[in-house]
Amino acid sequence: MNPDRMNPGKSAVPSESSADDCAERLSCLLDGELDAEACRALVDRLGHDEGACRQWRLLNCVGDAMRSADVASWHSERFVSRVSAALEGEPTVLAPAPLPRRVAVRRWLLPGAGAAAAAAVLIAVGLPSRQVSSPEATVAQAPAAPATTVAKAEVPVQIDRSPQLERYLAAHRELAEPTLMPHSTPYVRTSGAMLMQEGR
């Protein structure tokens, strides 16, 4: 805890909050159960409280793991800070558009973030990467080679691990017919992990 950063009596996040309390609030934030003011205060806190940030990442990772083990990823602190530093130092070729309204409730990462990111497709939202201004979401493919360097990143892209598109993949797999391999081949790709999520 860092006492000089506390500001008793002002924010909705109690200054004396224990780590547990902070976790509790972050969890509420994730579930959308905080009111606007408490939300703002907590987001402010995330901006400078490293412990809270770590907690936040952990909670997100737990959430991801619960949704699907395939998409959960946890990066070492050093890795994250190195990526952040590299990103800071990287000249942005294309100016990113202003952040969408839901500031900070996003998970940011870079393409080519290694093996962990291999399980996730990167989605560039609201940031013009190849096309300029269109109301479109690109679900770009993460580079297959883990050797891709961080410096190649053009713009930060967002990983949104919504199971929504996994369902598209499952639905596609169901009707796609391999012609050279046995017909069940598409199921090999998924190990049936998505069946339960379909909830059918």
Added chain:
Amino acid sequence: MQRLVLRRCRWIASAILLLAFAALSHGQERSGSTAAADAADGRSAEQWLQIVQQAARRLDYSGTMVYQQGSEVHMSKIVHVFDGRVSHERLQPMDGQPREFIRRADEVRCLIPEARRVVIERRTRAESFPGLAATTTTELLQQYSVKIVGRERDGGFDCQVLEIQPRQGDRYGYRLWVDRASGLLLRSQTLNERGDVLEQMAFADVRIGGVDREQLKPSWPTDGWKVYEAAHRPVDLKEQGWRLSPPSGFKPLYTVRRPMATGHALQAVYSDGLASLSVFIEPASASAATEALPQRGPINAYARRVGDSVVTVVGEIPVETARAVAQAAERVGR
């Protein structure tokens, strides 16, 4: 035990990678003598392709299918039997949650033991099934060029190595290892335009012929399990007020109206004989959230809003192709 299996998987993955690299350099070395190899054998690359298509349907075989994409490796046991009319298959993934996929002709039963549930996925197409693939070899050759790049031993089998290159850059290429005796495809790599392996499937411990039918039976008694059936209603895309323009050679396989988690969607499935793609069309409100997909090697997706609908393209195609298909989607005469 689990860790041991994991370590083994990793070992196999690296072995496969090594093999892939070896094959790559080997293939390049050999490509000069293609014509000679071709003539010596008496079978053209095109003929091999036909043989592969037939063998996958008509042979009885069992083995382990190793799927590798990036650092990810999945293994599944597979049994395939052709009874003279239709083919039967059982696929058992060896990692993740216990599951089984049992196929008879165009119906797949997905067994989920912990939920005591069977999900039936049925493909309903007007044309008879099985038979030749929707796309004939001749049609396939309009989109791809096929050549014999070598002859190698793979998994203990004497294999013909084929390379399939797209004539245009809007789809992926493939490298195939085919058992020369049976025509069974033993290894398949999907390649991007730089020749990087995006995903790989390989058969291990293959047994051709003499498959016991008992092996097709599910591992669990499914009496009393809940049965869910995916309900797809064939529809006419034009009547629904849509026109889609997939890349040349992609023929429509199915156009259905189907339930998705968020409501109903139109799904149009296309295939060029090797790659396939699906276009999903839904009311925009049903999927207002941003969407993403875990990366699966060559599989890409692209979503675009058209009026009050969202068009999502998913397939084993480069992202540029997925984007082009999404952008070409348009509303017609309504």
